[in-house]
Amino acid sequence: MEEQRPDDERDWPESEIVVPLSAVEHYSYCPRQCALIHIEQTYEENVFTVRGTLVHERVDSGSESVERGVRTLRSVPVWSATLGLRGKVDVVEFPGASPYPVEFKSGRRHGIHADLQLCAQAMCLEEMFGVPVPRGAIYYHATRTRHEVRLDDRLRQLTKATIDAVRTMLASQHVPPPVNDARCRNCSLHDVCLPEVVGEPARLRGLQGVLFQVWQPESADYPSGDRGGQACTSS
Numbered sequence: 432m433e434e435q436r437p438d439d440e441r442d443w444p445e446s447e448i449v450v451p452l453s454a455v456e457h458y459s460y461c462p463r464q465c466a467l468i469h470i471e472q473t474y475e476e477n478v479f480t481v482r483g484t485l486v487h488e489r490v491d492s493g494s495e496s497v498e499r500g501v502r503t504l505r506s507v508p509v510w511s512a513t514l515g516l517r518g519k520v521d522v523v524e525f526p527g528a529s530p531y532p533v534e535f536k537s538g539r540r541h542g543i544h545a546d547l548q549l550c551a552q553a554m555c556l557e558e559m560f561g562v563p564v565p566r567g568a569i570y571y572h573a574t575r576t577r578h579e580v581r582l583d584d585r586l587r588q589l590t591k592a593t594i595d596a597v598r599t600m601l602a603s604q605h606v607p608p609p610v611n612d613a614r615c616r617n618c619s620l621h622d623v624c625l626p627e628v629v630g631e632p633a634r635l636r637g638l639q640g641v642l643f644q645v646w647q648p649e650s651a652d653y654p655s656g657d658r659g660g661q662a663c664t665s666s
């Protein structure tokens with residue numbers, strides 16, 4: 432079942448919408464998760480988000496240092512007017528002429544979702560510094576590994592397509608239906624998303640039927656003493 436907003440909330444000019452960098456990864460993982468966070472402003476803590484917060488506390492200091500001759504900036508604001516993007520990069524290193532973005536993730540590697548976010552960050556840096564950014568890295572705290580990502584044409588095209596898809600979704604204010612698959616198991620939004628309920632139309636119709644009965648308090652169809660459930664008789 433798809434959720435829609437009223438018409439008067441769906442008339443934002445799409446071209447003026449600036450996409451948050453984090454939305455690129457969220458959309459790649461699950462479009463509904465992206466919509467719940469960036470349209471509905473929903474946020475739920477779970478063990479994974481708490482771990483993420485702790486990992487980012489180390490890099491969210493906005494500090495600058497030089498380590499082994501490499502200048503390193505932390506929590507760097509970035510943007511791209513061309514792509515309509517804004518956000519932060521956890522760490523930007525300068526091993527040479529090109530900036531080298533590093534994104535920190537609390538968990539372990541799952542697919543290319545984080546690669547897309549990293550690629551979007553790199554394209555922001557390219558526009559800001561006027562130099563190519565051919566590589567970046569993602570540090571996975573759970574495995575203490577640093578995974579280098581080559582920002583090739585294929586990844587860039589996929590990233591741009593994802594940015595466009597996020598912008599279209601934000602403009603529509605439309606929340607897609609749940610994916611209701613293995614991704615939901617570790618999703619922090621599981622309890623507000625209700626993928627098993629919303630993702631099964633028949634089950635949802637059954638629950639709506641129960642609610643409908645509850646909201647017919649004086650219906651002549653109900654025998655006296657039976658109002659279709661306990662909830663409507665308790666107050």
Ligand code: SF4
Binds near residue numbers: 609625
């Ligand atoms: S619970 Fe599943 S469908 Fe819902 S937002 Fe999370 S991943 Fe997407």
